Amino acid sequence: MTKVTLAKGLNAGLRKAMEDDPKVLVMGEDVGKLGGVFRITDGLQKDFGEDRVIDSPLAESGIIGTAVGMAMRGYRPVCEIQFDGFVYPAYDQIVSQVAKIHFRSKGRVKMPVVIRIPFGGGIGAVEHHSESPEAQFAHTPGLKVVACSNPVDGYWMIQQAIACDDPVIFLEPKRQYHADKADLDTSAEPQPLFTSRVVRAGSDLTLLAYGPMVKTCLASAEAAAGEGKSIEVVDLRTLSPLDLGPVYASVRKTGRAVVAHEAHVNLGMGAEVAARITEQCFYSLESPVLRVGGFDTPYPPSRIEEQWLPDLDRVLDAVDRSLAY
Amino acid sequence: MSESPLPVPAAPSRAGSGFGPDISEVFGPHAADGGPDLVQLLTPEGERVEHPDFSFGTDLSGDDEAAMIRGFYRDMTLTRRIDTEATALQRHGELGIWAQLLGQEAAQIGSGRALRRQDFAFPTYREHGVAWCRGIDPLQLLGLFRGVDHGDWDPEQAHFGLYTIVIGAQTLHATGYAMGLQRDGDVGTGDPDRDAAVVAYFGDGASSQGDVNEAFIFAASYNAPVVFFCQNNQWAISEPIERQSKIPLFHRALGFGFPGVRVDGNDVLATYAVAKAALQRARDGQGPTLVEAYTYRMGAHTTTDDPTRYRLSEELETWKLKDPIQRVKAYLTRNGLADQAFLEAVNIEAEELGQHLREGCHALPEPSPLDVFDRVYAEQTPELAEQRAGYADYLDSFDVPAETGSPR
Numbered sequence: 001m002t003k004v005t006l007a008k009g010l011n012a013g014l015r016k017a018m019e020d021d022p023k024v025l026v027m028g029e030d031v032g033k034l035g036g037v038f039r040i041t042d043g044l045q046k047d048f049g050e051d052r053v054i055d056s057p058l059a060e061s062g063i064i065g066t067a068v069g070m071a072m073r074g075y076r077p078v079c080e081i082q083f084d085g086f087v088y089p090a091y092d093q094i095v096s097q098v099a100k101i102h103f104r105s106k107g108r109v110k111m112p113v114v115i116r117i118p119f120g121g122g123i124g125a126v127e128h129h130s131e132s133p134e135a136q137f138a139h140t141p142g143l144k145v146v147a148c149s150n151p152v153d154g155y156w157m158i159q160q161a162i163a164c165d166d167p168v169i170f171l172e173p174k175r176q177y178h179a180d181k182a183d184l185d186t187s188a189e190p191q192p193l194f195t196s197r198v199v200r201a202g203s204d205l206t207l208l209a210y211g212p213m214v215k216t217c218l219a220s221a222e223a224a225a226g227e228g229k230s231i232e233v234v235d236l237r238t239l240s241p242l243d244l245g246p247v248y249a250s251v252r253k254t255g256r257a258v259v260a261h262e263a264h265v266n267l268g269m270g271a272e273v274a275a276r277i278t279e280q281c282f283y284s285l286e287s288p289v290l291r292v293g294g295f296d297t298p299y300p301p302s303r304i305e306e307q308w309l310p311d312l313d314r315v316l317d318a319v320d321r322s323l324a325y
Numbered sequence: 326m327s328e329s330p331l332p333v334p335a336a337p338s339r340a341g342s343g344f345g346p347d348i349s350e351v352f353g354p355h356a357a358d359g360g361p362d363l364v365q366l367l368t369p370e371g372e373r374v375e376h377p378d379f380s381f382g383t384d385l386s387g388d389d390e391a392a393m394i395r396g397f398y399r400d401m402t403l404t405r406r407i408d409t410e411a412t413a414l415q416r417h418g419e420l421g422i423w424a425q426l427l428g429q430e431a432a433q434i435g436s437g438r439a440l441r442r443q444d445f446a447f448p449t450y451r452e453h454g455v456a457w458c459r460g461i462d463p464l465q466l467l468g469l470f471r472g473v474d475h476g477d478w479d480p481e482q483a484h485f486g487l488y489t490i491v492i493g494a495q496t497l498h499a500t501g502y503a504m505g506l507q508r509d510g511d512v513g514t515g516d517p518d519r520d521a522a523v524v525a526y527f528g529d530g531a532s533s534q535g536d537v538n539e540a541f542i543f544a545a546s547y548n549a550p551v552v553f554f555c556q557n558n559q560w561a562i563s564e565p566i567e568r569q570s571k572i573p574l575f576h577r578a579l580g581f582g583f584p585g586v587r588v589d590g591n592d593v594l595a596t597y598a599v600a601k602a603a604l605q606r607a608r609d610g611q612g613p614t615l616v617e618a619y620t621y622r623m624g625a626h627t628t629t630d631d632p633t634r635y636r637l638s639e640e641l642e643t644w645k646l647k648d649p650i651q652r653v654k655a656y657l658t659r660n661g662l663a664d665q666a667f668l669e670a671v672n673i674e675a676e677e678l679g680q681h682l683r684e685g686c687h688a689l690p691e692p693s694p695l696d697v698f699d700r701v702y703a704e705q706t707p708e709l710a711e712q713r714a715g716y717a718d719y720l721d722s723f724d725v726p727a728e729t730g731s732p733r
């Protein structure tokens with residue numbers, strides 16, 4: 001058992017996947033010698049060589065497009081997009097090619113491509129470095145989308161995503177990379193990839209989050225407990241497919257739900273989750289499902305990002321509004 | 326670093342193969358010093374040299390020419406001061422990050438000073454020297470890096486686009502702007518106050534982006550009045566130029582159907598001369614040019630980068646000998662074109678500029694969280710107005726004095 005950060009957990013997971021399967025490749029900008037701008041691939045090129053850890057030319061469409069070809073040749077590319085805002089030059093390859101090749105080939109061609117994207121804000125960065133584009137990918141049939149929230153999940157989920165025969169958009173909460181440490185037991189039995197998890201039990205309201213907001217929501221639940229409110233927190237972990245079975249069970253118990261994410265609220269993941277909860281738990285609901293997230297504006301200059309991002313207070317505000325309904 | 330196990334073909338001669346001559350026969354061996362095609366008018370030692378195609382100052386009197394070179398020296402010194410001051414401000418936590426231009430002063434001042442008022446420049450995030458030439462108060466550059474705004478100058482008024490962080494995107498904008506100039510009849514009239522050109526700045530790494538290659542295609546196809554000004558500073562964060570191109574970058578232009586030239590980007594005289602000629606071609610209606618300014622990123626990629634992880638310090642030492650400012654200073658002083666009083670005056674000006682930045686940075690207005698709602702659309706939507714109002718109410722709820730209510 002070792003204590004690791006999310007960055008180290010992901011690094012160890014990538015390393016394990018590369019050891020286990022010689023077909024696993026890492027590719028992206030600055031992933032080799034530098035180990036990536038966040039050091040997630042640190043040391044991998046040194047140990048696995050330049051053919052398996054590929055410093056690519058500065059072209060995201062090129063990274064993903066060539067990954068498609070490598071996958072067709074039997075490789076399992078793990079592509080790093082340096083920051084969320086730089087995935088769009090590759091958007092065409094992801095949406096029109098990666099997502100559709102299995103379908104178009106009548107299932108003859110698999111696309112085991114993982115696209116790692118550091119996402120979310122809170123690091124004081126300049127524009128295009130703090131965005132949350134998950135809905136754009138979850139809205140695309142053919143892609144699977146997951147978001148890890150902690151070091152242990154990082155270790156297991158990246159390996160599971162690599163082992164998956166479908167393309168996986170793998171979202172990493174960048175503000176957590178070097179933040180909290182957790183005990184990693186590499187001999188444990190991991191939870192399956194496409195499943196959600198109740199991370200705090202409660203009875204008054206169900207709070208749903210993923211990625212960077214899990215920590216905020218746990219803190220919110222803790223604060224609410226001080227005021228006598230019992231909040232259940234669910235880490236969704238998988239955004240496409242959604243695993244809402246545990247969420248429905250929770251909402252049938254609590255009667256109230258709030259969904260939180262950093263992404264814009266309008267047409268965000270919360271909209272889909274709220275609609276499904278309403279369809280499945282209508283007679284259990286005591287109040288409408290509420291959403292709390294980023295405002296429907298471009299990401300703001302970093303000096304005000306902490307106000308723009310949903311924080312503990314804004315989550316609790318939504319919790320209170322739901323409870324008061 | 327492990328050796329590549331992939332077989333690397335030993336450059337077989339293609340003569341007689343039907344595929345034309347061998348690449349190395351056409352382009353010669355890789356030359357770290359820029360090779361024989363490098364246009365240079367002032368050596369690293371500060372000696373003026375002739376070039377068959379480009380010259381500096383032939384249209385000027387001796388006095389005017391000396392004054393201009395002194396001006397370049399001043400511009401470069403002050404630009405470097407902006408850079409060191411901003412770097413220090415970042416270290417003190419006043420800026421979130423800073424993209425240093427150290428070493429690229431000549432490339433930026435040479436090209437920036439070759440612009441006419443009516444020309445338009447599209448920068449990356451590192452063009453602080455060009456911004457200086459466009460008359461932008463360097464304080465306005467700091468806002469983006471401090472996180473108070475995304476750039477506070479008016480692009481239309483300054484004829485200088487906003488800093489563009491998404492690599493390569495601005496090269497297409499530049500091309501489109503140039504196509505607009507064509508449609509306005511502001512190209513090839515022969516009127517020096519009317520004919521205009523556009524310059525697109527980008528890096529060696531950016532040359533790999535689809536957008537940049539598409540910009541080349543559009544510009545060539547429409548003969549657009551745009552100069553593609555690539556500062557090849559040898560690095561794209563940790564990746565060396567060899568990762569992006571197997572041939573000297575300027576040669577790429579030929580394949581797209583317009584001329585390319587490689588200039589010593591640490592030589593302000595040559596950069597000015599080449600940029601001026603390329604811009605004039607554009608204004609005259611002769612179409613695009615690719616200028617590769619061969620230079621070096623002497624600093625880190627940004628203040629968060631650690632270059633010791635990927636490059637050798639010897640490389641930096643070699644390039645220090647080619648410092649763009651030192652060679653101008655050597656030329657000016659050795660030829661009696663600048664005296665101690667002039668150098669001292671520039672230093673004092675640099676001190677004042679540093680103070681202006683230090684004081685001004687603290688005083689940059691903080692953004693209001695409500696501002697963001699007002700700038701998304703030209704015509705505000707009812708939805709967003711409602712969201713803004715709701716958020717304003719929410720913020721107001723915190724203003725309740727502690728004794729009288731809960732702070733939420």
Ligand SMILES: Cc1ncc(C[n+]2csc(CCOP(=O)(O)OP(=O)(O)O)c2C)c(N)n1
Nearest residue numbers: 029086490491492528529530531560561562
């Ligand atoms: C589309 C996109 N991908 C990745 C990045 C991250 N990034 C910022 S600067 C940079 C390297 C740029 O190199 P170059 O074009 O040579 O310009 P330089 O920084 O050397 O001036 C990278 C990869 C980005 N800003 N935009």
Ligand SMILES: [Mg+2]
Nearest residue numbers: 528529560561
């Ligand atoms: Mg570069």
